[in-house]
Amino acid sequence: MKALGTFASVFLITVISYPIEKKVAVCEIREAITPVTEKYIVRSLDEASKESFDAIIFELDTPGGLLDTTRNIVQALLNAKIDTVVYVSPSGARAGSAGVFITLSAKFAAMAPACNIGAAHPVTIGSQGGTGKEDENAKHLSQKIENDSIAFIKSIAKERKRNIDWAVDSVKESVSITSEEALKKGVINYIARDETDLVRQIYGKNIAFTLRPIKKNWAESLLTVLANPNLVYFLMILGFYGILYEIIHPGTIFSGATGALLLIVALFSMQYLPFNFAGFILIVLAFVLFLIEVFTTSHGFLLIGALISLVIGSAMLFDSPLPFLRVSYSSIAVVTITTFLVFISLVYLISKVLYRKAMSGKEGMIGQNGLAVTDFTRGRGKVFFHGETWSAVSDEDIKKDSMVTIKSIKGLEITVKVNRQGTL
Numbered sequence: 320m321k322a323l324g325t326f327a328s329v330f331l332i333t334v335i336s337y338p339i340e341k342k343v344a345v346c347e348i349r350e351a352i353t354p355v356t357e358k359y360i361v362r363s364l365d366e367a368s369k370e371s372f373d374a375i376i377f378e379l380d381t382p383g384g385l386l387d388t389t390r391n392i393v394q395a396l397l398n399a400k401i402d403t404v405v406y407v408s409p410s411g412a413r414a415g416s417a418g419v420f421i422t423l424s425a426k427f428a429a430m431a432p433a434c435n436i437g438a439a440h441p442v443t444i445g446s447q448g449g450t451g452k453e454d455e456n457a458k459h460l461s462q463k464i465e466n467d468s469i470a471f472i473k474s475i476a477k478e479r480k481r482n483i484d485w486a487v488d489s490v491k492e493s494v495s496i497t498s499e500e501a502l503k504k505g506v507i508n509y510i511a512r513d514e515t516d517l518v519r520q521i522y523g524k525n526i527a528f529t530l531r532p533i534k535k536n537w538a539e540s541l542l543t544v545l546a547n548p549n550l551v552y553f554l555m556i557l558g559f560y561g562i563l564y565e566i567i568h569p570g571t572i573f574s575g576a577t578g579a580l581l582l583i584v585a586l587f588s589m590q591y592l593p594f595n596f597a598g599f600i601l602i603v604l605a606f607v608l609f610l611i612e613v614f615t616t617s618h619g620f621l622l623i624g625a626l627i628s629l630v631i632g633s634a635m636l637f638d639s640p641l642p643f644l645r646v647s648y649s650s651i652a653v654v655t656i657t658t659f660l661v662f663i664s665l666v667y668l669i670s671k672v673l674y675r676k677a678m679s680g681k682e683g684m685i686g687q688n689g690l691a692v693t694d695f696t697r698g699r700g701k702v703f704f705h706g707e708t709w710s711a712v713s714d715e716d717i718k719k720d721s722m723v724t725i726k727s728i729k730g731l732e733i734t735v736k737v738n739r740q741g742t743l
Contacts, residue, residue: 341528343518344375351643352384352417354591355542357391363533364399374402374521375533376514377425380409382643383416385593386441386468393424393475402426406517407434407498415439416641419489422507423475429509429517430498436506437495441468465490482506545588548637552646555599556654558582559606560661566610567665593639601632609662622662630655684725688738691721702735711735 344367348356360377367375396403405425407414410433414422419439422428430436441464468490476486482505488494501507511517518528535543545551561578565571589599608625615621633651637644689704695717702711702723710732717723722738 341374341518341522341526342370342372343514343528343530344372345378345514345530345532346375347378347532347534349378349380349412350543351546351641352381352388352392352421353546353644354385354388355539355546356384357388357395358542359535359539360392361395362536362539364395364401364403366533368400372401372531374404374427374518375399376404376406376517376530377421378409378514379405379407379414379418379421380412381414381416381418381421383418383438383641385639385644386417386464389417389420390471393420393471396421396424396426397475397478399426402521404429404517404521406511406514407431407436408511408513410434415495419486420472420475423472423479423481423486426479427509427521428479428481428507429511429520430501430507431512432498432510434498435495436498436501437489438493439468439472439489440491440493441465542588542591545584546591548592548644548646549650551585551588551592552633552636552650552654554581554588555585555602556658558585559602563606563610567613593637593644595635595638598632598635598637601628601635605629605632609658612662613665622659625662626655626659629658684728684733686725688722688724689735691717691719691723691735694719702733704733709733713737 344363346359346363348360350356363375363377396405403425404427405414405422406429407418407422408431410431412431412434414430414434414436415438417439419436422436469487472486472490473483475481476483485494485496485504485506496504496506498507498510502510509517509520511520514530518530519526522528558578558581561574561576561581563578565575565578568574605625605628608621608628611617612621612625630651633646633654636646639645684704687704689702689709691700691711692703692708693701695711695713695715698712698714700711700713700717702709702725704725711723711734712732713723713735715737717735717737723735724738726734726736728734
């Protein structure tokens with residue numbers, strides 16, 4: 320019995336002293352919150368759960384994003400089967416707007432030193448600048464969204480036992496605080512220098528663990544790049560350029576095919592952004608007006624209308640008050656000025672072609688010089704021109720071997736005059 324007791328004691332000491340093994344997944348989110356972000360987070364949670372990870376750390380640095388997408392991410396974090404950690408890092412990173420909701424919804428919330436969190440007030444288009452009933456309706460809508468967001472963040476803070484008053488103020492008053500203030504106010508659980516420090520603070524120092532990154536797959540990486548409003552805008556404009564060039568110069572094929580491809584990619588990317596169909600239609604109208612301007616004489620009225628339609632459509636293309644989810648004003652200015660110069664050049668070149676003197680056929684003969692091969696009798700004679708002999712008439716007396724200039728053509732007969740310079 321004594322030997323058995325000694326063995327049990329040694330076994331317990333060994334078990335207690337042996338470090339606990341933890342498997343921790345790490346994901347990086349350094350972007351605006353869009354449906355692409357949601358896909359990445361949900362896939363990472365599923366993959367970590369299936370592979371029996373103990374926890375997953377989301378390294379977050381975001382200015383904010385779409386509210387509906389944020390709701391879906393929050394639901395995924397609240398219902399995760401493993402420990403979820405949102406870590407605002409590296410130093411200097413922020414969890415703004417949508418990032419506040421995501422950080423609070425994790426089981427463990429942490430920040431690196433010198434980071435900030437807050438300013439979660441929802442912003443709506445049309446909340447200012449209206450008059451009368453429209454302005455009143457906009458205010459009511461803004462108030463509804465604000466109240467809904469307050470209730471949403473309050474429920475998250477209550478569920479995760481975080482500072483409810485601060486969470487409400489972050490939405491209502493757009494307050495923002497530093498890492499140290501967030502820890503002091505009970506908004507987050509830890510301040511950590513890195514992932515290793517964070518894991519040991521959560522699970523204890525006497526722990527062995529492995530960190531395994533779950534990176535975006537190629538499709539998610541591509542969609543992250545394509546979910547940039549300015550890039551999508553340029554792809555769409557280049558697509559229109561290619562198609563219009565094919566219309567103006569039929570048979571090039573390459574420009575039309577490339578333009579169609581770019582336009583399809585742009586339209587596909589728009590499903591991950593707050594796309595406004597009215598803005599797209601205005602841009603299409605602008606290019607239709609540009610095309611009509613090329614082939615008709617409108618004295619610039621169609622061009623002005625096209626430019627106005629292009630500017631308004633570009634500004635309306637993405638229906639979001641957040642600057643990082645809209646086309647920038649500089650991009651709109653570049654496209655508008657470039658488009659104006661391109662179409663002015665097209666109109667100039669086409670007008671030169673239309674009014675240029677014909678260089679072939681009968682019309683191309685007018686003004687050309689020939690050689691009289693006979694004396695003109697009663698105003699009629701023969702003229703040699705470009706390897707052919709033509710019947711000619713003239714009001715002047717013309718001698719054989721005189722140089723003549725063609726004035727007009729009627730049927731197979733030409734009218735000529737004497738070329739005083741005498742050169743072909």
